[in-house]
Amino acid sequence: MVASAATAALLFLAGCSADTTAQLKRIGLPEAASDRAPAIGDLWIGSWIAAGIVGVFVWGLIGWAVIKYRSDNNDMPKQNRYNLPMEIFYTTAPFVIIGVLFYYTILAQNTVTARSAEPEVTVNVTAQKWSWVFNYKSADNPDVGEDVWEGGTIQQTPDLYLPVGKSVRFNLRAADVNHSFWVPSFYYKLDVVAGRNNNFEMTPTKEGVFRGKCAELCGTYHSAMLFNVHIVSEEEYEAHLRGLAEAGNIGEARGPKDVDPQGEAKQDQGEEVGQR
Numbered sequence: 001m002v003a004s005a006a007t008a009a010l011l012f013l014a015g016c017s018a019d020t021t022a023q024l025k026r027i028g029l030p031e032a033a034s035d036r037a038p039a040i041g042d043l044w045i046g047s048w049i050a051a052g053i054v055g056v057f058v059w060g061l062i063g064w065a066v067i068k069y070r071s072d073n074n075d076m077p078k079q080n081r082y083n084l085p086m087e088i089f090y091t092t093a094p095f096v097i098i099g100v101l102f103y104y105t106i107l108a109q110n111t112v113t114a115r116s117a118e119p120e121v122t123v124n125v126t127a128q129k130w131s132w133v134f135n136y137k138s139a140d141n142p143d144v145g146e147d148v149w150e151g152g153t154i155q156q157t158p159d160l161y162l163p164v165g166k167s168v169r170f171n172l173r174a175a176d177v178n179h180s181f182w183v184p185s186f187y188y189k190l191d192v193v194a195g196r197n198n199n200f201e202m203t204p205t206k207e208g209v210f211r212g213k214c215a216e217l218c219g220t221y222h223s224a225m226l227f228n229v230h231i232v233s234e235e236e237y238e239a240h241l242r243g244l245a246e247a248g249n250i251g252e253a254r255g256p257k258d259v260d261p262q263g264e265a266k267q268d269q270g271e272e273v274g275q276r
């Protein structure tokens with residue numbers, strides 16, 4: 001039976017596109033693009049394996065009881081009251097399962113929240129109704145020489161550029177209400193809490209374009225709070241920053257007023273500034 005189930009699973013996988021097959025192997029997780037991903041990916045897969053073992057054991061017991069004790073007799077079967085070994089077993093087994101999951105969760109959490117003393121790149125992120133501003137702290141970078149920023153508006157999805165293989169520290173702050181910074185491919189998300197400086201660190205590991213979004217229901221146009229993450233080579237990253245400096249995006253932008261003064265004025269007058 002196990003062999004035929006495995007064959008069916010293989011045939012099913014063979015019928016899917018390479019992308020779908022890869023995602024099925026990750027049990028639904030997106031393509032990984034950060035050094036934090038293996039810790040969360042392993043925890044995810046491990047939890048499914050643990051749940052599978054418990055599930056097969058319980059289904060096995062149910063099947064065994066159904067077959068072994070099947071009968072036409074409708075009388076009440078013998079009741080097992082005060083069976084001490086059985087009671088000890090079903091009291092301790094859940095604690096053991098939770099304990100094992102807890103232990104591996106703490107290990108993964110320590111890995112994903114680890115921070116270095118000196119990150120190679122620092123990005124100050126401002127979350128605002130209804131977009132994002134990314135401030136690249138690159139004054140120390142001789143190639144760029146200045147802090148530069150780029151930001152989005154409700155009509156314009158902003159881009160975030162990151163150099164592959166460099167450790168990045170994100171300092172998150174909110175210009176208004178609470179938001180949440182989420183790039184699914186980083187396997188990590190962190191709330192942006194008004195009045196707090198939340199920060200985290202990661203190293204992008206894969207070049208490409210990945211989706212980012214707000215993961216905290218922050219208001220009417222929450223769903224418009226998208227951004228594109230471009231993980232690029234170091235040369236491309238520096239060229240992009242130089243382009244921002246040439247465009248005059250120098251210094252630090254802290255909110256919608258700095259990014260789109262007209263849009264902000266419209267919003268102040270209570271006008272609709274756009275919709276998706």
Ligand SMILES: [Cu+2]
Pocket residue numbers: 127128178179180214215216217218222225
């Ligand atoms: Cu938001």
